[in-house]
Amino acid sequence: xxxxAAEPFSSIDTVTYKVALNxxxxxxxxxxxxxxxxxxxxxxxxxxxxxxxxxxxxxxxGKAEIMNVFAxxxxxxxxxxxxxxxxxxxxxxxxxxxxKSYGFxxxxxxxxxxxxxxxxxxxxxIDPVTGVVKKVWKAEDMDxxxxxxxxxxxxxxxxxxxxxxxxxxxxxxxxxxxxxxxxNVQ
Amino acid sequence: MPIICPGWIMTEKLIxxxxxxxxxxxxxxxxxxxxxxxxxxxxxxEEKSKKIDSIRSSFRQVKKLSFMNSExxxxxxxxxxxxxxxxxxxxxxxxxxxxxIVIDGDNIVMKDNKKVSRFDMSSSKIFEEINEILIKSLNxxxxxxxxxxxFEYADKGDEFHVSMVPGKESLKKYLxxxxxxxxxxxxxxxxxKMIESSGDSTTLFFTDKKINGNVSGKEFEVK
Numbered sequence: 001x002x003x004x005a006a007e008p009f010s011s012i013d014t015v016t017y018k019v020a021l022n023x024x025x026x027x028x029x030x031x032x033x034x035x036x037x038x039x040x041x042x043x044x045x046x047x048x049x050x051x052x053x054x055x056x057x058x059x060x061x062g063k064a065e066i067m068n069v070f071a072x073x074x075x076x077x078x079x080x081x082x083x084x085x086x087x088x089x090x091x092x093x094x095x096x097x098x099x100k101s102y103g104f105x106x107x108x109x110x111x112x113x114x115x116x117x118x119x120x121x122x123x124x125x126i127d128p129v130t131g132v133v134k135k136v137w138k139a140e141d142m143d144x145x146x147x148x149x150x151x152x153x154x155x156x157x158x159x160x161x162x163x164x165x166x167x168x169x170x171x172x173x174x175x176x177x178x179x180x181x182x183x184n185v186q
Numbered sequence: 187m188p189i190i191c192p193g194w195i196m197t198e199k200l201i202x203x204x205x206x207x208x209x210x211x212x213x214x215x216x217x218x219x220x221x222x223x224x225x226x227x228x229x230x231x232e233e234k235s236k237k238i239d240s241i242r243s244s245f246r247q248v249k250k251l252s253f254m255n256s257e258x259x260x261x262x263x264x265x266x267x268x269x270x271x272x273x274x275x276x277x278x279x280x281x282x283x284x285x286x287i288v289i290d291g292d293n294i295v296m297k298d299n300k301k302v303s304r305f306d307m308s309s310s311k312i313f314e315e316i317n318e319i320l321i322k323s324l325n326x327x328x329x330x331x332x333x334x335x336x337f338e339y340a341d342k343g344d345e346f347h348v349s350m351v352p353g354k355e356s357l358k359k360y361l362x363x364x365x366x367x368x369x370x371x372x373x374x375x376x377x378x379k380m381i382e383s384s385g386d387s388t389t390l391f392f393t394d395k396k397i398n399g400n401v402s403g404k405e406f407e408v409k
Contacts, residue, residue: 014256018283020298029285029298035254043254049285049298050277051249051258051380051388052360058253068253068384071359180282 007091008133008151011159012036017177019046024172030054032177034090042090046082055079057086062093085166085175088136088149094124109134132158146170231346234373240401241266241374243392245277252385264392267401274406288406295408302408344370359383372397 009015014035021028033045044057055069064083073079087093099114112124116138125135137148147170152163164177242265249258262279272291279285286297294305334357338349350364360382367377374397379389 014254016258016282020301027298027301027303029296029301031258031283033251033254033256033258035256045251045254045256047249047251047258049260049279049283050287051247053251053382053384053386056251056253056384068386 007094007159008161009034009036009042009090009159010039015160016180017164018180020176020178022172022174031180040092042086042092044086055082057082059083059087059090059092062087064092081168081173084138085147085149088122088138088147089164089166091124091133091136094122099124130158227341231368231370231373235368237398238266238372238374239268239398241395241397242399242401243374243395246391246393247279248389248391250387250389252387265401265405267403267406269403274403276406286408288408290406297408345376346370369395 012034014033017032017034019028019030019032021030030046030048033047035043037043040062041060042058044059046054046057048054053068053070054073055066057064057066059065064087066079066083069079094112094114096112099112102111102113103109104111108128110126110128112126114122114124116122119140120138123135123137123139124133126133132153133151135148135150137145139145146168148165148167150165150167151161154162160179161177162179166175166177168174243263244261245264246259246261249260250256251258260279260283261281262277264278265274265276267274273289274291275289277285277287284299286295288295292306296303296305334353335350336353338351340347346368348366348368350366352358352361352364361380362383363381365377365379365381366375368374369376372395374392374395376392376395377389378392379387381387
């Protein structure tokens with residue numbers, strides 16, 4: 001197996017994603033900017049296409065702090081969702097050595113189960129050859145997922161997923177991220 | 187099927203629209219330091235800008251994210267048209283993503299890929315205050331609206347520079363200052379910079395402007 005997982009956003013400077021967020025019948029679109037500052041230290045900004053800032057966030061070693069949040073977005077439930085989703089997205093705080101590993105019956109991927117808090121664990125599915133992270137989900141039991149993150153790659157750019165979907169199962173929330181071309185972010 | 191935006195998106199769009207209208211109705215007010223010759227020049231620009239019935243322009247948007255020390259750049263096509271008693275505005279982002287926002291009187295329509303969201307500005311009492319400012323902008327009375335903004339004005343050769351600072355707390359929460367550059371060639375805005383309270387800024391550069399050319403009402407229809 002690869003010595004270390006090829007974690008998403010581990011070797012990027014700045015990337016921008018187009019965001020499509022569906023919450024029940026509501027729809028919102030915008031841009032998510034992700035900047036890697038150093039190992040396990042990322043900054044995020046969510047803005048509208050027209051350039052209006054919705055929030056800034058910083059995640060260091062699994063701890064997320066949200067700031068400059070647009071007043072009507074400044075609700076605990078909303079902030080908690082974004083904090084948890086983005087922390088999981090960049091695998092912040094993920095340490096293989098602190099997790100139990102499992103195999104799959106029908107393929108060779110490795111699954112790491114990392115206890116997060118009481119009855120809840122984060123599951124990270126990794127290709128054993130390349131170390132590429134394919135999927136992350138949180139569940140009370142291995143099969144009772146309440147949020148799932150899927151990564152899609154192009155041209156072997158494993159630290160910069162082309163497509164990402166974040167699906168919540170306890171609320172009707174689906175977030176789709178599509179990488180925008182380089183050259184528009186500095 | 188139309189999709190209704192949540193309230194916080196409406197607020198964002200309303201503020202944005204307010205800024206757009208501010209941009210279109212050139213606020214050529216001088217500050218208290220503007221003397222008589224200065225005021226005459228201001229009035230001259232005001233008269234010229236009132237004669238603009240349509241604009242077709244390319245735009246480039248530069249969003250500076252102070253927290254991340256990064257920029258996001260996008261570009262597209264901007265349209266403006268005066269239609270009887272209402273103003274029509276269309277922003278079409280073409281790079282690096284596709285996105286359309288149209289303001290047609292009281293109606294806002296946004297199109298992201300194939301999803302179309304519609305919003306009636308009059309449907310929410312929460313935003314009455316902002317809407318009132320919008321109406322004042324549409325009928326031109328914003329030009330004397332010192333209650334909501336303070337203005338500074340500078341003559342810079344081929345350009346006029348205008349700075350607007352919101353006075354009301356509701357706007358101050360989001361916007362620290364709006365800066366505009368008006369070209370003396372066409373008396374239309376060539377640069378609009380919105381500085382947020384967080385220190386971020388959004389700058390719009392307008393190029394290849396065609397003033398009072400043919401802009402059809404159909405160009406503001408979004409399906």
